[in-house]
Amino acid sequence: MIDDQRQLTFAPWVKRSPGQRADGATVVFPHAGGAAAAYRSFATALAANGTDAFVLQYPQRADRLSHPAPDTVEQLAADLFAAGDWTRLGPLRLFGHCMGAIIAFEFARVAEAHGAVVGALWVSASQAPHTVVTSPRLPTAAAEVVANMVDLGGTDPRLLDDEEFIDLLVRAVRADYLAFNRYACGPDRTISADIHLLGGRDDHQVSQEMLRGWEIHTDQAVTLTLFDGGHFYLNDHIDTVAELINAT
Template sequence: MALGTESIWLRAYPGAAPPRTRLLCLPHAGGSASFFHSWGNALGDDVEVVAVRYPGRQERIAEEPVDDIELLADSISAELVPFLDTPLALFGHSMGASLAYEIALRLEARYGVVPAALMVSCRKAPHLLTPRTAALTDDGLIDEVRRLGGTDSALLAEPELRELILPAIRADFSAVARYAARPGVPVGCPVTGYVGDSDPDVDSEAVRAWRRVAPRGFGLKVLAGGHFYLVDRRAELLADIRARLARNP
């Protein structure tokens, strides 16, 4: 089934041909679907990039943000059901990696669909997560976003935009804080971990630990850069994703 504009949760970037695979992209805390805009059509005509639109930002700015990863995973998984006629791979960056993992578990347990691949970026494995402070002041939230870097941090320099986007950032950081360490439940698909070699919060061994939930195979790709290595290393990252998707049946 074609995605088109039928889903408020999903923004599709269709290729010129019917897709062989869909790649669902889940943004980081404070991020939005537009972060993956440049990925549209970058993986070839047979891979359709689909970015998740979280409540409380961009087209959904009037909605209340959701501060719980498992609730987000419930909603997104249910939204995906009509579109599972095409093999689905998942890519999540930072907070989005935990969300991608939870969606993979739900698709298999609730809907009998095993994703083609789970790709997790700059996020510790589920059993290694540690609590983080969610009750930051506005200035504290802004400092944390700027510390991690990324294109979204530039928006915080504008006072009017800051007032609009801070509620979503606060909800996302709260969701991350509430998503505590848990025994990792294995997924039924291959898992690939990505990380920048100078990420201030996540090192390669913490990402390598995802192999604990990957009995169908695990790969690790370390790229030059920090928490948002995927901005400067976009071409290298997309080439690796493309190659891995091409190897899936």
């Protein structure tokens, strides 16, 4: 009965992997341009020995292709929170990769304001919120978006020859980048949850120093764990990261 109630509480584009325990949930926020399907294996690993795992689908991709893009990261976070009654799940663990970590941070602020308990924010390969406003603007022209995706890695090179895939990728990335380029967060904006920082040792986009910038956004515990690999190190360490999250 609990299982059915949880499933019915959320919008259909909130992708749930049923867990082994009912004492909370892990919510996964994909990277810019990323679809929920890209995190299916990660969600399965999280749920295998932990609580329910939910992967959020942003607008302008997959089954939300016709949904309008949000103007701001804050609006996106609020819309994602409105997709279900997250307060019923118990303590939330939030995991966000790259831009997904910024969205997860704003989701945490919305959740806390509505009485939901956020136990921890897991930040993966992301600069700190307060540094975004002074960072170079992300590209939105099609050719530059594709070049940026190639530089980051994580996209199957064979798909880059598929014009239909490229069109869909650019559409999703552009929607996310436009919202990200409008984002401004002061160093005094904080959450009341632990922040755990994860990154790849060879990530040429997000350094260890950039990860540590998150320390000012909470007065709770902060940890840092590095893995072999680049910006998408997670693809090679899915089970290890899932175990780390479930162990806290």
